[in-house]
Amino acid sequence: MFFENVYIHIPFCSRKCDYCSFFSVPNPGKSLIDAYLNRLEEDLADANLSIPVKTIYIGGGTPSLLSCAQLERFYAMVRKYVPLLPSAEISMECNPETLSPEKGELILNFVNRLSIGVQSFNHKLRAKLGRQSKDSEIEAALSSLRSRRIKDFNIDLIYGIPGQSLKEWEHDLETAAAHDISHISCYCLTIEEGTALATAFEGENLIDDEIAAEMWSMTGAFLESRKIRRYEISNYAKPGAECAHNINVWYGQPYLGLGPASTSFDGKDRWTQPSSLEKWLDGQAPEMDIIDLEYRMAEIFIIGLRTVEGWNSNRWKEVFLQKTMYVDWSTMLERAFVVKKLHPDLMNVSDDNISLTEKGLLFWNTAAEAWLG
Ligand SMILES: C[S@@+](CC[C@H](N)C(=O)[O-])C[C@H]1O[C@@H](n2cnc3c(N)ncnc32)[C@H](O)[C@@H]1O
Ligand code: SF4
Known part of the structure; x- marks a missing residue:
């Protein structure tokens, strides 16, 4: 990777x-x-x-x-x-x-x-x-x-x-x-x-x-x-x-974490080094966070919704997992319309943008839960 x-x-x-x-x-x-x-x-x-x-x-x-x-x-x-x-x-x-x-x-x-x-x-x-x-x-x-x-x-x-x-x-x-x-x-x-x-x-x-x-x-x-x-x-x-x-x-790009308690993400799985200097110095294995890939993709999407700009089709194309699972922009738009129907004041949706309103940013947890269904 x-x-x-x-x-x-x-x-x-x-x-x-x-x-x-x-x-x-x-x-x-x-x-x-x-x-x-x-x-x-x-x-x-x-x-x-x-x-x-x-x-x-x-x-x-x-x-x-x-x-x-x-x-x-x-x-x-x-x-x-x-x-x-x-x-x-x-x-x-x-x-x-x-x-x-x-x-x-x-x-x-x-x-x-x-x-x-x-x-x-x-x-x-x-x-x-x-x-x-x-x-x-x-x-x-x-x-x-x-x-x-x-x-x-x-x-x-x-x-x-x-x-x-x-x-x-x-x-x-x-x-x-x-x-x-x-x-x-x-x-x-x-x-x-x-x-x-x-x-x-x-x-x-x-x-x-x-x-x-x-x-x-x-x-x-x-x-x-x-x-x-x-x-x-x-x-x-x-x-x-x-x-x-x-x-x-926030936009789901891979990162390598080094040092105790650091988290890494390879675009698909996450892993976290031990939150203990002794264990980390001893070389203990990191804790793996391997979840269903559809759930991971939804997780990446809702973290991106923490940004004011939110997502557009180009940003979405850059997501490594999206490229391997072929979940295209129109699928995300469909989901966004469902969430917007539930919480019209939390989400903005247009052909090339899905983002949260100011109230949506404040109530990001509610929007995230609704997205995960
Ligand atoms: C973990 S600290 C590391 C940076 C540096 N040691 C410092 O204290 O500025 C990073 C930031 O997290 C924020 N932070 C840590 N614990 C927090 C808490 N319980 N509530 C809100 N912010 C917190 C602080 O603003 C801090 O600057
Ligand atoms: S204990 Fe204080 S100085 Fe240390 S990381 Fe936390 S906020 Fe920063």
């Missing part, structure tokens, strides 16, 4: 944020990170990537927690084993408190898309989330990196934090937009089972769905007024600054 998109999970953080259930090991020692890099190098070599890759996404965890020497080693091995298109998008997630000027310089020599986890510009709300970064660290990271005029620059924000007002959320958006960034990801806080936040807020009033929906609608309108457009349920960009890696994933 040829992979043109690669995700690398760097599973380390200085400590766990109170809301996060992504797989990461807090406060790792140098030897653990070195062991991770050794195993990652083996996996990169075994992947035998032979055609130029279009996108690499380095996520975590906190990739920027690695020391300069570790990052240099990491970048050298990616260069060695991953052939890249000259136009390849290389993204990396960074936490502000981990970015010294020297490290920032090193990172910018390798990546061309930065994603900075701010979460909130309001220190009281960050404290509620158990975030570590100080205002001064966020400012320093944004101003020093931004001054380098890197083309694609993202900030991650979270809304729907208990106690957060609409005004406070608007202020966060205003502050983000004022930093002249090209991309903002805005995630509604989910209280994940087993996290410190789930325990802390047990029985307390969380933000209700209606206020969260109001925040989401306001986000779209506010950022639109700054020419930063919603292009997926939680993602906003200036024209041309959309994240190519995520777009390829």
Whole structure:
């Protein structure tokens, strides 16, 4: 299988944020990170990537927690084993408190898309989330990196934090937009089972769905007024600054995941590496997700409906499974008309487009369930 998109999970953080259930090991020692890099190098070599890759996404965890020497080693091995298109998008997630000027310089020599986890510009709300970064660290990271005029620059924000007002959320958006960034990801806080936040807020009033929906609608309108457009349920960009890696994933293109807890997709089957550093270092087999191909095709289609643009016949033709199963565009249109009849306010259907309305994006789960029948 040829992979043109690669995700690398760097599973380390200085400590766990109170809301996060992504797989990461807090406060790792140098030897653990070195062991991770050794195993990652083996996996990169075994992947035998032979055609130029279009996108690499380095996520975590906190990739920027690695020391300069570790990052240099990491970048050298990616260069060695991953052939890249000259136009390849290389993204990396960074936490502000981990970015010294020297490290920032090193990172910018390798990546061309930065994603900075701010979460909130309001220190009281960050404290509620158990975030570590100080205002001064966020400012320093944004101003020093931004001054380098890197083309694609993202900030991650979270809304729907208990106690957060609409005004406070608007202020966060205003502050983000004022930093002249090209991309903002805005995630509604989910209280994940087993996290410190789930325990802390047990029985307390969380933000209700209606206020969260109001925040989401306001986000779209506010950022639109700054020419930063919603292009997926939680993602906003200036024209041309959309994240190519995520777009390829949402539209069902294959991707190779490397590192513990990473998922891969070959266009047909998915597999996920163990969410345990020990098991992954031991070489335990990934968990396979092999499902009926018709169901997989429907799954690919509904994930693509998370985008504002939705599907057209050309995009659909590019789906690997569609090519092998010969499920043509007219079959998708037939299904779309059935769903539209059930939920006229959730879906737009025309000869060459199937997409969700604004309400449909907000109620994506309902549309997805209806699509699956
Ligand atoms: C897993 S983190 C990795 C990036 C980096 N370590 C950071 O903290 O910014 C990626 C993003 O997922 C989002 N996220 C993680 N857990 C979340 C939750 N429970 N609710 C909403 N967003 C969440 C955060 O916005 C975060 O920036
Ligand atoms: S949100 Fe980021 S820094 Fe916080 S625990 Fe999750 S991966 Fe680590």
